[in-house]
Amino acid sequence: MWMRRFVRLVWAVLKELSDEGAYERHLAREGRTHSPEEWRKFSECRFRLKYRRARCC
Amino acid sequence: MKRFAGRALWALISILGAGALAGVALNRGEPVNSLWLIVASSCVFLVGYRFYGRFIAARVMMLNDDRATPAERLRNGHDFEPTNKWIVFGHHFAAIAGPGPLVGPTLAAQFGYLPGTLWIIIGAVLGGAVQDFIILFASMRRDGKSLGQMAREEIGRVGGFTALVTVLLIMIILLAVVALVVVNALKGSPWGAFTIAATMPIAVFMGLYLRYWRPGKVLEISVIGFALVMASIFAGEWIAHSPVWAPVFNLSAVTLAFAIIVYGFFASALPVWLLLAPRDYLSTFVKLGVVLLLGVGIVFVRPQLELPAFTRFVDGTGPVFAGKIFPFCFITIACGAISGFHSLISSGTTPKMIAKEWHAWPVGYGSMLLEGFVAVMAMIAACVLQPGVFFAVNSPAGVVGATPAAAVATISSWGYPVDVATMETLARQVGEQTLFYRTGGAPSLALGMAHIFASGGGGEAILGFWYHFAIMFEALFILTIIDAGTRVGRFMLQDLLGHVWAPLGRTSWMPGVIFSSAAVVLAWGYFLYQGVRDPLGGINSLWPLFGIANQLLATIALCVATTILVKMHRARYMWITCVPLAWLITVTFTAAYQKIFSPLPRVGFLAQASALSEALRNGAVEAGKIAEAQAMIFNARLDAAVCAIFIVLVATILVDSVRQWVGMLRGTREVKIHEAPFVMSQLRPEEI
Numbered sequence: 186m187w188m189r190r191f192v193r194l195v196w197a198v199l200k201e202l203s204d205e206g207a208y209e210r211h212l213a214r215e216g217r218t219h220s221p222e223e224w225r226k227f228s229e230c231r232f233r234l235k236y237r238r239a240r241c242c
Numbered sequence: 243m244k245r246f247a248g249r250a251l252w253a254l255i256s257i258l259g260a261g262a263l264a265g266v267a268l269n270r271g272e273p274v275n276s277l278w279l280i281v282a283s284s285c286v287f288l289v290g291y292r293f294y295g296r297f298i299a300a301r302v303m304m305l306n307d308d309r310a311t312p313a314e315r316l317r318n319g320h321d322f323e324p325t326n327k328w329i330v331f332g333h334h335f336a337a338i339a340g341p342g343p344l345v346g347p348t349l350a351a352q353f354g355y356l357p358g359t360l361w362i363i364i365g366a367v368l369g370g371a372v373q374d375f376i377i378l379f380a381s382m383r384r385d386g387k388s389l390g391q392m393a394r395e396e397i398g399r400v401g402g403f404t405a406l407v408t409v410l411l412i413m414i415i416l417l418a419v420v421a422l423v424v425v426n427a428l429k430g431s432p433w434g435a436f437t438i439a440a441t442m443p444i445a446v447f448m449g450l451y452l453r454y455w456r457p458g459k460v461l462e463i464s465v466i467g468f469a470l471v472m473a474s475i476f477a478g479e480w481i482a483h484s485p486v487w488a489p490v491f492n493l494s495a496v497t498l499a500f501a502i503i504v505y506g507f508f509a510s511a512l513p514v515w516l517l518l519a520p521r522d523y524l525s526t527f528v529k530l531g532v533v534l535l536l537g538v539g540i541v542f543v544r545p546q547l548e549l550p551a552f553t554r555f556v557d558g559t560g561p562v563f564a565g566k567i568f569p570f571c572f573i574t575i576a577c578g579a580i581s582g583f584h585s586l587i588s589s590g591t592t593p594k595m596i597a598k599e600w601h602a603w604p605v606g607y608g609s610m611l612l613e614g615f616v617a618v619m620a621m622i623a624a625c626v627l628q629p630g631v632f633f634a635v636n637s638p639a640g641v642v643g644a645t646p647a648a649a650v651a652t653i654s655s656w657g658y659p660v661d662v663a664t665m666e667t668l669a670r671q672v673g674e675q676t677l678f679y680r681t682g683g684a685p686s687l688a689l690g691m692a693h694i695f696a697s698g699g700g701g702e703a704i705l706g707f708w709y710h711f712a713i714m715f716e717a718l719f720i721l722t723i724i725d726a727g728t729r730v731g732r733f734m735l736q737d738l739l740g741h742v743w744a745p746l747g748r749t750s751w752m753p754g755v756i757f758s759s760a761a762v763v764l765a766w767g768y769f770l771y772q773g774v775r776d777p778l779g780g781i782n783s784l785w786p787l788f789g790i791a792n793q794l795l796a797t798i799a800l801c802v803a804t805t806i807l808v809k810m811h812r813a814r815y816m817w818i819t820c821v822p823l824a825w826l827i828t829v830t831f832t833a834a835y836q837k838i839f840s841p842l843p844r845v846g847f848l849a850q851a852s853a854l855s856e857a858l859r860n861g862a863v864e865a866g867k868i869a870e871a872q873a874m875i876f877n878a879r880l881d882a883a884v885c886a887i888f889i890v891l892v893a894t895i896l897v898d899s900v901r902q903w904v905g906m907l908r909g910t911r912e913v914k915i916h917e918a919p920f921v922m923s924q925l926r927p928e929e930i
Contacts, residue, residue, distance in 0.1 A: 198332035201325070202526055203460035214319040224457035232514040234321055237733050239409065239586040240726045242342040242416050242577055242792060 204231055252292065259285025263363075266551075267356065273546040276622040279355070280540060283363050283618045287611040290367035295607035298372065302807065302815045303379045305599040310923040312385045313595055322386070324597035324930050327604060333595065335609040336526050337587045338374070339533065341420055341684075341720050342577025342792075343617040348683035348690075349785060350574040351624040351632065352562040356551040357571045358621050365572075365579025366614030369822035373796055374584045375606035376803040376819065381589035382596055383917040389589045389799060393895070395916045396805045397902055401895045405798055408891045409586070410734045411884070412791040414762070416583075417506070417727045418769030419788040420720045422780050425498045425770070426682035427713050432491035433482040433673045435498070437710055438717045439491070440474035441521065442505075448520035460523055467524045471718075475710050482673050492675075499774045502724065503767035510728035510759045518725045525719040532715045536619050539694045549625040549632060554656060561637035561653075562681070563782045564844035569833040572825075573789030578617020580822065582795025584610065585802075597930040598923070623690030624683075630660025631668065631677075635686045638779030639679050646678050671702055672709035681779035688712035731762040772877045775870070778844065783881055786837055790885060793830045794892040797823065801899040808903050809915050816903075827896070834889045838882045847882035851875045 200206040211227050212219060262282035266274065299305050313324040325333075350358035381387055387395070390409070394402025428434045448467045456462060481487045493501070509517055558566035563574065577583070588606060596602055624632065633642075633653045642649040646662045653660050669677045672692065677685065692708035700708075733749065735758045740747015746754045773780025800823040807815050840846030843853040854875045857863050863871045905911025 194326075194328055197326065198329050199461060199527075201329045201333055202336055202530075203464060203523055205458065205460050206329070207320075207323070208458055210319050210323065219458060221454070221457040225453065228452075228515060228519070230320065232519050235591075236514050236518060236726055236729050238590045239413065239583065239730050240340065240723050241338045241583045241587055242340045242420070242581065242723070242788075 204228070207231065252289070255285050256289050259289060266359065270551060273548065274355070274551070275544055276540055276547055276626070277544045279359055279547075279618055279622055283359070283615055286363050286367060287615060290371070291608055291611055294367060295371065295375065295603055298375060298607070298818060299600065299603045302811070302818060303376070303602075305379070305602065307598045307600050308923055309599055310921040310925070311382055311596050311599060312593065312918070313597055314923060314925050315918070315921055316385060316594075321591060321594045323595055324925055325595040326930050327597065327601035330592060330595045330597075330601060330605050331609060332530075334587065334592045334605050335612055336530060337591065338577075338581075338584050338609060339529060339613055339616060340577065340583075340723060341423065341716060342581060342583075343613050344620040344687055344716065345423055345683040345785075346575040346789070347578055347617045347621040348624040348687045349562055349636070349781065350571050351549055351621060352553060352555050352560040352636070353567050353571050354550050354552040354556070355547050355621055355625045357556070357567055358575050359618060361572055361575055362578045362614050362617045362621070365575075365822075366611055366617075369796075369825070370578075370580035370584065370614065371607045371610035372818060372822060373580060373582075373799050373803065374588045374610045375602065376806070377585045377799050378588040378593055378596075378602050378606035379599075380803065380806050381593040382599065382602060385918050386594040387589065389585050389802065392589065392806075392916075393798065393802050396802055396809070397895065397898050401798075401801075401898050404891050404895050406734065406738070408791075408795060408798065408888065410731060410738070411888065411891075412582070412788075412795055413727055413731045413734070414765045415769060415784065415788045415791050415884070417724055417731070417766035418773065419781075419784045420723055421499070421502050421506075421766065421770045422773040422784060423682040423684050424717050424720050425495050425502065425774055426680060426779070426781070427684035427688070427717060428493065428498055429495040429680075430492060430675055431482075431713075432488045433478040433706075433710055434713045434717070435491040435493050436481040436487075437471075437474050437478040437714050438721070440477070441471060441524075441714070441718055441721070442517070444470045444474070445517050445521035445524065448524065449516040452520060453515055463520070464523050464527050467520065468528065471524070471528075471714065472711075475707060475714055478710055479673055479706065495774045496771075499767075499770050502721075503763060503770065505721075506724050506728050506767070507759055507763045509725040510732055510763070511755060514729075518722070518729070521718070522722050522726065525722045528715055529719050532712075533616055533619075536623065536691060536694070537615075539691075539698050540619055540622055543694050543697045545622070545626040545694055545697065547622065547625040548628050550629070553629070558842075558845070561633060561641040563785060564842065565786065565833070565836065569829040569836070570786060572829045573786060573793055573833045575617065576789050576792040576796075578614050578620070580793070580796050580826070582792050582797070582799055585795065585799035597925060620687060623687055623694060626690050626693055627686060628660065628664075629658035630654065631664065631689070632686055633658055634660050634665055635677050635680045635689065636683070637679070638681050638777065638782070640777035640779065646676070649678055671705045673706040674709075679779070681781050683781070684713065684716045688716065728759065728762050728766070731766075732758045735762055772873075772880075775873070776877075782844065783847070783878075786833065787881060787885060790830050790834050790837065791888055793826050794888050797826050797830065797892050798895050800826065801895055805899055805902055806915075808906050809913050813907055830892075831889065834885050837885050847878045847885070851878040851882075854878070 266278045316322040390405045393405040448463045451463045556567040642652040688709050691712040695708040696705045736747050773784045800819050804819040843850040
């Protein structure tokens, strides 16, 4: 049980780091289904915000 | 009963930590096992987190889970999104963990393992974690505002503008110094250069895969990308032994510097999805994986520390960089103890993801302690090398002598015996032509990591693989920082230039993009070129400059944090930020003064310029090197000027802040808290 929760958490962290979690939320919120065009629109918006911020040393 | 057990457990952790710390601090003469450092740092960090972090959270910030966070109130699914606290923790840690906590402790190991380790442990608990936590809290209570916006609001317009200019200048020095680390790691290394070159087409392939073939499958392509990078490490060995390909990838430092400058320009101007984003995904996963692997490796192998607690170089005569233990140990290690850059992350994405206010405690305070732990591991990896080997790798030719025989004679005369045969054997084992003069920290860190990993299984037979794996890991995320940093620098410059001529501020106007990208690349490229040509290895000048700049940014963040604490509690809790602030001011201003005015040419920029000028006047410089000497004089004066600009900018903010604090404490200045109004949280537990 504890192990399963830990693995689920690690998986969730990986999905968040890979933006897949944010993409799933985007699809759910907009009520859309996955398509190449949808991913491109989402990732362009995401990257525009992400790569305007300073990176740590 | 449960309460008693809890107290007994914390008492046990405290005693264990104190014992391990005393063991580490008082042991002299005998080799120390690295596990002592692990136990000491883990216990101190746990106690600091549980008691000091919680005290700040409960009493000072008065965190309140009933108060809706900006993630809940401004939820938009893009950047404002309530997220599980451990996911935010992973996200925040991945964002703050860069090459700094790895390279800084490696360089500071020239003083021995003890000063750096103590600074990491104490600095992280009382300084770094406090700064990160309070700035995260402040931003969270202010709708996720950035450090610059908060400086403008809380301190004044001068503070806000100064913070923006300071950050831009720091970015330029940061990019130059991390690029120099990569150049020094890859020069004369066909294996390393091929592996890193291969990451570029691999990243482009990943970008195309994500864009056109399997959109959205980031984890899938990251696994494929990782497999390809591992294959490139194996292929690198073949390249290094190929009579045809080895010369192609056997590049000099100057060639590599120009390659990185050109790469930086194109990478910052290319579409993000093609190169930067896929490489960022890959480097994030590799970074987290390697940190985990290093932790497991150290605990499993439990290597002995071969470097002593203190070396003779505490007196300031060190070959890696010049300067006494105070203040230079404390600016060399920034990111593992306290780093101003973290305040930009704590006031960036993270506050917009926090679902409940109490989550800021593990995310803000806890992540920094984990970063401190990474820094301790880097210190261990550097200190498992024989001292003679450590100094042979990290010392520039200008200090130890231009031939291997001269270098080993100099290093052995310091009491750290090493011979040419040992260095040649080691170089052969890791697939390099030589390991002499590999300044910058990355090669010695890679050697230490390879030693630990190979001791876990495989032995010397796979030392070369692990060495190049570690080099690839360091270079991969440094190049990602160069891509992303140049782009961010471009946006900052466009923000400033937009006030001069509006079209230059438009990020969609191609001439403006090209002009500002080129300006940023040329700025850091100039410092990189200067570092590459420096006979003292470049790191001697650039790393202290970077350390001073980074700690000065922390000074700005702590000024903002103190202003907010004064507004909340008057003078009652000022000491929480004023203690690290006073320490940082003492350290950075002393270091900056010494870097500008020290009469010793290896320490002071102006003394270096004077010594070279005098050599030119006396005709002591060879005819063919006159132009080079003139350039070095100019560079030394430029470095002194940059250092002075940093000090003036930060002193401006400091004076402005002190005026605010005195005014508020005396009651002559209005106390205005800029927090967003209280809104009751409606977030249900299942939503996070």
